[in-house]
Amino acid sequence: MNYTSFNKNEEFFVDMQRCIGCKACELACAECETNGQESMIHVNYTDRAATVQTTVQVCMHCDDPVCANVCPADAISKDEFGIVHTANTERCIGCSNCVMACPFGVPKKEENYDLMMKCTMCYDRTSVGKKPMCATVCPSGALFYGTKDEIQEMRPNSTPVNTFFFGKEVVNTKVNIMMPKGSTELIIY
């Protein structure tokens, strides 16, 4: 975190309707060095009994991360680029508070390690100006990492949104979700 060349102009854009469930991102995610070769991205069926639609979920890197707030061990931190880092290995006590409190269902508890692990937006890559692994391999455009101009050119009928309503709670994030043009938020409830 001392010497980085994090590209502040590039952002993450997710469009889960484009996810085809190929799981290329899962395999690519395991290449991320900051995860210790564990895959952190989530691909799951939204409602297998009714549809074959899958969804993909990376860490949204919240402005005020619930996971870090509920952590009893001060193990989760957010850096100056807005990246919410995975649990500090020596501090995490494996309580799963973050796993259960994250509104996006992102952190994973590795039972074996008694440790929470999560997506760090491939910090080993993004901190040196590269793109996250998952976004570089996604064949359907569900995951994209680049500038706002690039995504606008590619998806002229969509707008990136990073405000989410979970009941009464409004969550703002670093990562965007692609919504119909003109949208300002995604209301879950």
Add this chain to the structure above:
Amino acid sequence: MKNRTYNIKALLIATVLSLLMIVLVFYGSRELQNFDAALITYLFGTVFAFFGIVYRYTVWLQRPPTWIYFKRGVCFLFTGKVFSHFWFASKETVSNIVFQKFIYPRGKYRWMAHFMIAVGCTSAFLITIPLTFGWVHFTMAPNSISVYEAHFFGFKLMEFDLDSVMAFMTFHALNWSSYMVIFGAGYYLRRRLTNPGLIATQTFEGDLLPLILLIAISVTGLGLTYSYEFMKGLAFDFLAVLHAVTVILFLIWIPFGKFFHIIQRPAQIAAHIYHRVGKQQGMAVCEHTGEEFATNLHIKDLKMLTKKLGFDFDREDGSSHLDLSPEGKRSRLAQAHLKARQAGGELFG
């Protein structure tokens, strides 16, 4: 309310406990009779470290999520089947604190290196702290020139012959600690300098400095033995000062840096007790997947905790977003996204 940069409760507790410790040093060394004045700088360092540790620990415990685990952990330990809980806590202490078994699946060598540092540091603390406080001291046995006696709090603890194996092992105990710390910390230093993931996220003061300090303490400490054993005391004074400086730096760094995890780790046992009791009380079922995903106790506490921290995940019907499992939350988000796309007239924009 005025925003203070210090915590009065923590300040009070840390001051009282530090004073108590000084009183114990005074009486434990039999009114300083057995106190070794050469170790006075170490004493200052240790008292400062103790004050800092207690202060930070008390501030830490006051954080709402930490307090829940502390309160529930202690409460569960002393209610219901107390013996069963104590047996469970003892087993957990041995496997997680003494043997740090959770590190083994992360890597065999990582575990070995960590275990070596842990044993080396713990044994060094157990030896040096009582020596610094004057709680332990050695004397010649009366009417003998070959038998040594060890005293604890002024009471005779044991005796041994000066040329026995016991004497060799005792007088060199800190050397054994040093070798273990050097091997362990050397492994981690190599890992931190070569692993790309760690290089990307580590900081000098947070991750490298602690290892460098551990190695510096051990090498200068060993240097003292090498100096008087093999080099006729060459540079002994210089090494003694250098060793003191590294140790005192280490001591005052404990409350602020990485070493604080030693103090925090027992919280893991509280979390295990919490989940064990929670399981006995019943599991929460995800309304989306229909599967058990956490304990009811955990979800209930989290709802309370998030509210306390200023997050409100309640829905209009009185239920909560936290009633969903992680997979359920991801699916509901995707379904909401689909709905928004459908309302927009195009599935892909």
